[in-house]
Amino acid sequence: MPPTLPPAAALLAWYDRHRRTLPWRGDDSDPYRIWLSEVMLQQTTAAAAGPRFRRFLQRFPDIHALAAAPESAVMEEWAGLGYYARARNLHACARAVAAAGGAFPRDVEGLRALPGVGAYTAAAVAAIAFDQPVVPLDANVERVVARLRAVEEPLPGARPRLDALAQGFMADPAARARPGDFAQALFDLGATICTARNPACALCPWRGECEAQRRGVQATLPRKAPKAARPLRHGAHFLLTDGARNVLLRRRPPSGLLGGMLELPGTPWREAPWEDAEALAFAPVPPGPDWRRVPGVARHGFTHFELEMALFAAEVPALAPPEGTEARPLAEAGAAMPTVMRRLLDLAAAAPA
DNA sequence: TATGCGTGGAC
DNA sequence: TGTCCAAGCAT
Numbered sequence: 001m002p003p004t005l006p007p008a009a010a011l012l013a014w015y016d017r018h019r020r021t022l023p024w025r026g027d028d029s030d031p032y033r034i035w036l037s038e039v040m041l042q043q044t045t046a047a048a049a050g051p052r053f054r055r056f057l058q059r060f061p062d063i064h065a066l067a068a069a070p071e072s073a074v075m076e077e078w079a080g081l082g083y084y085a086r087a088r089n090l091h092a093c094a095r096a097v098a099a100a101g102g103a104f105p106r107d108v109e110g111l112r113a114l115p116g117v118g119a120y121t122a123a124a125v126a127a128i129a130f131d132q133p134v135v136p137l138d139a140n141v142e143r144v145v146a147r148l149r150a151v152e153e154p155l156p157g158a159r160p161r162l163d164a165l166a167q168g169f170m171a172d173p174a175a176r177a178r179p180g181d182f183a184q185a186l187f188d189l190g191a192t193i194c195t196a197r198n199p200a201c202a203l204c205p206w207r208g209e210c211e212a213q214r215r216g217v218q219a220t221l222p223r224k225a226p227k228a229a230r231p232l233r234h235g236a237h238f239l240l241t242d243g244a245r246n247v248l249l250r251r252r253p254p255s256g257l258l259g260g261m262l263e264l265p266g267t268p269w270r271e272a273p274w275e276d277a278e279a280l281a282f283a284p285v286p287p288g289p290d291w292r293r294v295p296g297v298a299r300h301g302f303t304h305f306e307l308e309m310a311l312f313a314a315e316v317p318a319l320a321p322p323e324g325t326e327a328r329p330l331a332e333a334g335a336a337m338p339t340v341m342r343r344l345l346d347l348a349a350a351a352p353a
Numbered sequence: 354t355a356t357g358c359g360t361g362g363a364c
Numbered sequence: 365t366g367t368c369c370a371a372g373c374a375t
Contacts, residue, residue: 041371048361049371082359085373118373138371156354187371196369197364227368228356257358303358339360 005168006148006209008175008182014205015185020192022046023053028180031104031129032063038121039090043083046191052081066091067098075260076336084261084338088254089116106130128180135166135175136183140190146222147194147212154223162222230301236279236310237266237344238291242319246327248284249337257302262337264344265325269307279310284325287314294351298343311344 019025024037036056040049056077060066066074071091078087092115097104104125105111111122119137126132135141142155145165151158169175175182193200201213212218240248249262265284267274280291294311301307319327334342 038371043358043370043372044360045362045370080360082361083372085358089373116373120372124371136371139369140371183371191371259358301360303360304356 005165005172006206008169008172010205011185011189012174012178012181015181015188018188018192019184020046020188023050025184028128031125033057034129035093035104035117035121035125036090038124039086039116040081042086042121044081048081063094063098063102066094071260076262079261079336080339080342082339084259085255086116088260093117104129106132108132108134124183127183131179133170133176133179135169135179135186137163137166138187138190140194141166141183141186143196143222144186144190144194147199147218148206148210150211150215150217150221152221152223154225156225158222228304230305231271232306232308233269233271234273234308234310235267235269236274236276236282236312237264237341238283239264239294239311239313239344239348240284240287240319241313241315241330242327243315243317245330246319247330247333248319248321248325249328249333250284250325258338258340262326262328262333263341264311264337266309269305273308274310276310280312283312283314284322285316285320287316290314294348296347296351298347300340300343302340307340309340309344311347313348 024033027033037049037053040053040056059077060069069091071088074087074091075084078084096114105114106126108122108126111117111125112119117125123134123136124138127134127136137159142159142162145151145162146158149165151161153161169182170179189204193204197219199218201207201210201218204210207213210218212221248265250265252258252261252263254260265282267279267282276293283291291312291314294313298309298311299307300309321327328336334345
């Protein structure tokens with residue numbers, strides 16, 4: 001194992017030539033943009049976040065615009081991005097920062113205290129927006145460091161060791177002079193060269209410095225604890241429309257799975273399949289026997305389970321949404337709902353009328 | 354420390 | 365097709 005970390009200057013020189021052009025790059029002096037991008041990028045690929053970042057910024061250009069918006073508008077803007085607690089916390093964070101005068105804390109501790117800001121995001125905003133000498137430990141940095149020093153201990157147990165190693169870069173004056181660029185250089189290295197599969201070691205600015213490559217084990221690191229299998233659950237949902245092509249939607253409870261998001265009314269999701277008659281007891285209003293089963297099922301994978309959904313459809317002359325529900329134009333409903341619900345709309349659209 | 358929490362893309 | 369993975373956080 002090499003006694004020291006590789007030189008930061010070599011990575012920064014590579015970054016200056018090869019850095020990716022991304023929507024949130026170019027104005028690192030605006031902490032609102034940096035914070036928004038970091039939250040949006042949590043467990044989300046840059047390719048998926050890019051267009052959504054532009055759209056979000058257009059709708060909520062600054063911290064005050066976001067703080068002034070109703071939470072439902074923020075949830076709707078987030079629809080399709082997943083991990084919806086991020087949107088609720090984003091909104092709560094904006095209100096906290098706006099209430100404190102509109103300026104973000106500049107240090108890791110202050111940032112870490114904000115809703116939805118954990119150790120990673122606090123370090124990323126501190127380094128990129130405020131040039132604080134810290135290294136944000138994300139999956140890219142974990143992978144790069146685990147390979148550089150051939151760390152065999154599996155994640156997540158290895159995280160404290162990897163973090164200590166990563167912070168060691170800040171002893172290098174070259175890294176300390178450009179903390180934000182250094183962090184983003186590590187991200188780009190992990191995203192384009194030191195990738196999870198088939199790393200392009202021949203192109204790496206740190207080739208020759210990497211213990212994993214020297215041993216030929218780079219593709220096997222970092223090791224990870226095995227994941228649990230995903231059970232299959234079943235649900236049934238109801239598409240109730242009126243003569244003007246409005247659809248009845250329901251808002252989910254504020255926390256938990258898809259918390260605060262709109263959905264088609266339906267049964268709970270359970271492991272046992274639903275008989276039609278049993279599911280129909282959960283129908284929102286009583287057109288009774290007029291419900292028709294839409295042929296086929298819709299499927300969707302969540303992090304911890306797979307979901308198979310049946311769909312029932314019915315029409316009424318006019319909707320009278322009960323408490324906790326609302327009517328929306330069917331053509332706009334998909335854009336306001338999480339992807340799992342769009343699968344049901346897709347199923348309905350594919351069925352013969 | 355372990356678990357719940359979405360989604361889309363790569364292979 | 366299925367499997368893995370991604371600029372993680374809250375509890």
